[in-house]
Amino acid sequence: MIPKNHPRYESLMTRELIVEGVEKGITSMHGLIAQGRGEAFDYLIGEKTTESALMAEKVAAAALLLAKKPVISVNGNVAALVPSEIIKLSGLVNAQLEVNLFHRTEERVNKIIQHLRSLGAKNLCTKSDALIPGLEHDRGKVDSSGIFSADVVLVPLEDGDRCKALVDLGKTVIAIDLNPLSRTAQCATITIVDNITRAVPNISKFAEKHKNRNEKELQKLVKEFDNKKNLANSLLWTEPHFVYNQLRNFPI
Ligand code: PTJ
Secondary structure (H helix, E strand, C coil): CCCCCCCCHHHHHHHHHHHHHHHHCCCCHHHHHHHHHHHHHHHHCCCCCCHHHHHHHHHHHHHHHHCCCEEEEECHHHHHHCHHHHHHHHHHCCCEEEECCCCCCHHHHHHHHHHHHHCCCCCEECCCCEECCCCCCHHHEECCCCHHHCCEEEEECCCHHHHHHHHHCCCEEEEECCCCCCHHHHHCCEEECCCHHHHHHHHHHHHHHHCCCCHHHHHHHHHHCCHHHHHHHCCHHHCHHHHHHHHHHCCC
16 A cells, blocks of 8 residues: 555556556556656656646647547557546547557457446447558557548557558647657657646646637647647756756655
């Protein structure tokens, strides 16, 4: 049992969710390693949403609301960390949810679908009747009425190959990845360098606020967003003064 006053309470509780995900058969063992890598990058940004991440979250919410057919891709880590939050977001932006796994087994796909359904998800794409061209691995298996025909796809915690393949198909790809140097982060249309546990609720908050804005305002937000520039701002932690301040303020 982790006491609530532990200085690293939130980070440790997030680890617990991933471990529980593995125990339930939702998350793959590799998901533990991915979480560890994410934690290291989160540590560098002070485990807080940066200004550049917030900007990307605002633009992502606009892109999802403007989409004709938005789809949110769910993997084993997403299902363990933010299942209810992702269901809420899908309702707010009228997006479908599709389970898409790198280490794919039919058993795990079905467990994740059941998990999401038990939490109230209704808008799930469950077929795997189409293939993303150019992808050799199982992430290429998608639903023809879901990711395959979507115009905007949210891909949290992704591997770079599929992100590039989706961009090559002309889709707007929104990535959530704490590593700003990853291939996914580099090739997505809108890159959110933030922990998924903060990013998804933030996108939902922006989606709620954007409902009071007209379409033109949302289009302007998306059009004026410069992903490369925003991504460069996500590398603040490489600056010595930033690291120095982090060390002074961080609960170790
Ligand atoms: O469930 P599956 O089979 O689809 O597998 C999912 C994982 C995540 C294991 C798989 O996609 C994978 O191996 O991903 P990678 O290549 O390790 O990339 C995951 C990326 O997500 C890395 O760049 C991490 O820094 C980042 N990441 C990890 N945890 C978080 C994160 N980004 C945001 N929030 C996190 N909590």
